[in-house]
Amino acid sequence: MRNETMPLLEVENLKMSFTSGKRGKKVTVNAIDDNSFKIYEGETFGLVGESGCGKTTTGRTIIRLYNPTEGVMRFQGKEISGPMTKELRHFLTDNIAMIFQDPIDSLNPRMTVEEIIGEGLKYRGMKNPEERREIVYDMLNKVGLTHEHASRYPHEFSGGQRQRIGIARALVVKPKLIIADEPVSALDVSVQAQVINLLNDLKEELGLTIMFVAHDLSVVKYFSTRVAVMYYGKIVEMAPSEELYRHPLHPYTRALLSAVPQPNPLLEKTRQRITYDKVRDHIEMDEPRMMREILPEHFVYCNSKEFERYQSML
Amino acid sequence: MxxxxxxxxxxxxxxxxxxxxxxxxxxxxxxxxxxxxxxxxxxxxxxxxxxxxxxxxxxxxxxxxxxxxxxxxxxxxxxxxxxxxxxxxxxxxxxxxxxxxxxxxxxxxxxxxxxxxxxxxxxxxxxxxxxxxxxxxxxxxxxxxxxxxxxxxxxxxxxxxxxxxxxxxxxxxxxxxxxxxxxxxxxxxxxxxxxxxxxxxxxxxxxxxxxxxxxxxxxxxxxxxDRINVMYAGKIIEKGTSEEIFYEPAHPYTQALLAAMPDLETEETLVSIPGVPPNMIYPPKGDAFAARNKYALKIDFEQEPPFFKLSDTHYAATWTLHPNAPDIEMPEVLKNRINRMKEGRA
CATH class of the missing domain: 3.40.50.300 (P-loop containing nucleotide triphosphate hydrolases)
Incomplete structure (x- = not known):
């Protein structure tokens, strides 16, 4: 099912830095530090890391809410990292849509659900409200809401329902790629499962490709086909999710996995945590680190000595 | 005391x-x-x-x-x-x-x-x-x-x-x-x-x-x-030691809550709890979880369940534990996980 020759999204040496302060005190933060990855059609690509590691920035840069500092991004072979033109903006909004973390802040409180979901269609030239309404109704059904919800306002809904509205809004323009930025972390556990199951169903029904950005490793592992682990702006390990879980190699991935709480009291009470120490856990040498393929499709960011060490760990 | x-x-x-x-x-x-x-x-x-x-x-x-x-x-x-x-x-x-x-x-x-x-x-x-x-x-x-x-x-x-x-x-x-x-x-x-x-x-x-x-x-x-109280809609619906709650959850809500979260080995479909918690201005008459529970019995909507004793430390307030109630199946995700945990323990 995977199209090997042509990835849907290609990201090469992407860098994104933010500067703050003025003149002599200028501070630059490399939020994304030279990352490359590909997302193939039909897969769910999970991006996981702690707060401040740059995972959200990556998603936002792809949809060009930020202008990348360096690097090339291609969508279906077409470059999307160049200067923003009207044509590029249309290309982006037609093909990529975003689901946000906070279902309260991301919906305009003064618009009805119908207006929120239909807005994207309006800007794409569908001027006839009747026509729009039909599509909105259809979309509402798909995400498990009903027609009656269309005339209501966001505050009348629960957190899970609001997230469904956010999903409907993203899907209404029939995008090829969905960037879901922590779509379930603001929700209660029981509702989380509703939204994850909904996304899974829709993915199959509509043949979506999803980039799933989250901090919860259990959810990412469950939901994604491939996972990339990010640490301080850098992707340190990338592998199919099962493989990453069986053979975590980078010390940070191992630390992250060991910290995930498990619903198993006897295991939890005896569990040894692994901590990550940048100095202790790495072998320093002059050679720069890079992504190396240690097993098919399993990449680790390391230098050659570390590569040998990781190989011996397999 | x-x-x-x-x-x-x-x-x-x-x-x-x-x-x-x-x-x-x-x-x-x-x-x-x-x-x-x-x-x-x-x-x-x-x-x-x-x-x-x-x-x-x-x-x-x-x-x-x-x-x-x-x-x-x-x-x-x-x-x-x-x-x-x-x-x-x-x-x-x-x-x-x-x-x-x-x-x-x-x-x-x-x-x-x-x-x-x-x-x-x-x-x-x-x-x-x-x-x-x-x-x-x-x-x-x-x-x-x-x-x-x-x-x-x-x-x-x-x-x-x-x-x-x-x-x-x-x-x-x-x-x-x-x-x-x-x-x-x-x-x-x-x-x-x-x-x-x-x-x-x-x-x-x-x-x-x-x-x-x-x-x-x-x-x-x-x-x-060491011990856990599970609350739903303002009530404690199950209490027990942490081993009892995780390995032998008895209340359908506790089971659903555990089955709704993936762990690192989960591959099955998660069980989502349909609907939303009740409006607490008008708390439901019987078991508050009944409306979201597919195993709910008629009595669940009429009468509040008392605590049924499972062990000296483990109690659950659900009619499904009544001797006359039909047996219910645990969600598959949870059954598999508990088996996995038991194997790990042995």
């Missing part, structure tokens, strides 16, 4: 006056806290878990009404205390750690001052030097490196995990017997969360603290709790 029991909540019922009517936030809950143990209260948002501990601390909102119940601490009912009497207990006997460490700290006061200020409440005669030394000692004991220098810093100069450590240090400054933790790790990253949980476990052992731990995260509970 048992001699080991330090705090006992009995038949606590709390409502809130709102313009739409009385919200029945906590409905007749009882639980005990024994010396040196950790009791967890688990539930989703709105289940009444935070309200119950606010009642213990005597910091309920102004529109709250305690309809019924007792909170016994050392044999005395806290609910009958005057504000003056409460002052002697709050902080010094029962400490509280909040969810958000940033809003719990004063942003324009140095960390050191915030700790020494608390110390002086318990020891009014302490000199400045003594207070400073004691505060630095406390900061070191909660794992803040370079405490001497950080004493002079402001909250914004600390990371989330370090802030939570300071909040813990402030809570420990008055040497409480009971520590109440209200979602102390929810705002933190997993690796930091793990460290804070380890810290709470460690100080609990060292000081022989009794801990009430509030959370919605079942994984966190597995790490920290």
């Amino acid at each position: 048992n001699k080991d029991t330090i705090l006992s909540v009995q038949n606590l019922t709390i409502s809130f006056r709102t313009i739409n009517g009385m919200v029945r936030a906590v409905r007749n809950i009882s639980f005990d806290l024994k010396r040196g143990e950790t009791v967890a209260i688990v539930g989703e948002s709105g289940s009444g878990k935070s309200v119950s501990i606010k009642a213990i601390m005597g910091i309920l909102a102004g529109n709250a009404v305690v309809d019924d119940g007792q909170i016994l601490y050392e044999g005395k009912d806290l609910l009958k205390f005057s504000e003056k009497e409460y002052h002697k207990i709050r902080g010094s006997k029962i400490g509280l750690i909040f969810q958000d460490p940033l809003s719990a700290l004063n942003p324009i006061m140095k960390i050191g001052k915030q700790i020494t200020e608390t110390l002086k409440l318990s020891h009014p005669n302490m000199t400045k030097k003594e207070a400073r030394d004691r505060a630095i000692e406390l900061m070191e004991s909660v794992g803040i490196p370079d405490a001497e220098n950080r004493f002079e810093q402001y909250p914004f100069q600390f990371s989330g995990g370090m802030r939570q450590r300071i909040v813990i240090a402030i809570a420990l400054a008055r040497d409480p017997e009971v520590l109440i933790c209200d979602e102390p790790t929810t705002a933190l990253d997993v690796t930091v969360q793990a460290k804070i949980l380890d810290l709470i476990n460690e100080i609990k052992r060292e000081r022989n603290l009794s801990v009430i731990f509030i959370t919605h995260d079942m994984g966190v509970v597995a790490n920290i709790a």
Whole structure:
């Protein structure tokens, strides 16, 4: 099912830095530090890391809410990292849509659900409200809401329902790629499962490709086909999710996995945590680190000595 | 009351006056806290878990009404205390750690001052030097490196995990017997969360603290709790030791809650709980979970289930445990996980 020759999204040496302060005190933060990855059609690509590691920035840069500092991004072979033109903006909004973390802040409180979901269609030239309404109704059904919800306002809904509205809004323009930025972390556990199951169903029904950005490793592992682990702006390990879980190699991935709480009291009470120490856990040498393929499709960011060490760990 | 029991909540019922009517936030809950143990209260948002501990601390909102119940601490009912009497207990006997460490700290006061200020409440005669030394000692004991220098810093100069450590240090400054933790790790990253949980476990052992731990995260509970109370719609619906709750969950809600979260080995479809929790202005008549429970029986909608005893420590309030009730199947995700855990144990 995977199209090997042509990835849907290609990201090469992407860098994104933010500067703050003025003149002599200028501070630059490399939020994304030279990352490359590909997302193939039909897969769910999970991006996981702690707060401040740059995972959200990556998603936002792809949809060009930020202008990348360096690097090339291609969508279906077409470059999307160049200067923003009207044509590029249309290309982006037609093909990529975003689901946000906070279902309260991301919906305009003064618009009805119908207006929120239909807005994207309006800007794409569908001027006839009747026509729009039909599509909105259809979309509402798909995400498990009903027609009656269309005339209501966001505050009348629960957190899970609001997230469904956010999903409907993203899907209404029939995008090829969905960037879901922590779509379930603001929700209660029981509702989380509703939204994850909904996304899974829709993915199959509509043949979506999803980039799933989250901090919860259990959810990412469950939901994604491939996972990339990010640490301080850098992707340190990338592998199919099962493989990453069986053979975590980078010390940070191992630390992250060991910290995930498990619903198993006897295991939890005896569990040894692994901590990550940048100095202790790495072998320093002059050679720069890079992504190396240690097993098919399993990449680790390391230098050659570390590569040998990781190989011996397999 | 048992001699080991330090705090006992009995038949606590709390409502809130709102313009739409009385919200029945906590409905007749009882639980005990024994010396040196950790009791967890688990539930989703709105289940009444935070309200119950606010009642213990005597910091309920102004529109709250305690309809019924007792909170016994050392044999005395806290609910009958005057504000003056409460002052002697709050902080010094029962400490509280909040969810958000940033809003719990004063942003324009140095960390050191915030700790020494608390110390002086318990020891009014302490000199400045003594207070400073004691505060630095406390900061070191909660794992803040370079405490001497950080004493002079402001909250914004600390990371989330370090802030939570300071909040813990402030809570420990008055040497409480009971520590109440209200979602102390929810705002933190997993690796930091793990460290804070380890810290709470460690100080609990060292000081022989009794801990009430509030959370919605079942994984966190597995790490920290000796006994667990599961709350839904203002009621405790299942209570047991953590082994019993995780390996033999009996209430359909507990089962659904466990089956709704993936762990690292889950491959099956997750069980989502349909619908939303009930409106607590009009609490449902029977089992509050009945409307969302596919195994609900007719009686679930008519009569509140009593606690059925499963073992000396394990009780669940569900009609499915009645001898005449049909057997129910556990969700597959959960059955497989429990089997996996049992194999791992053997």
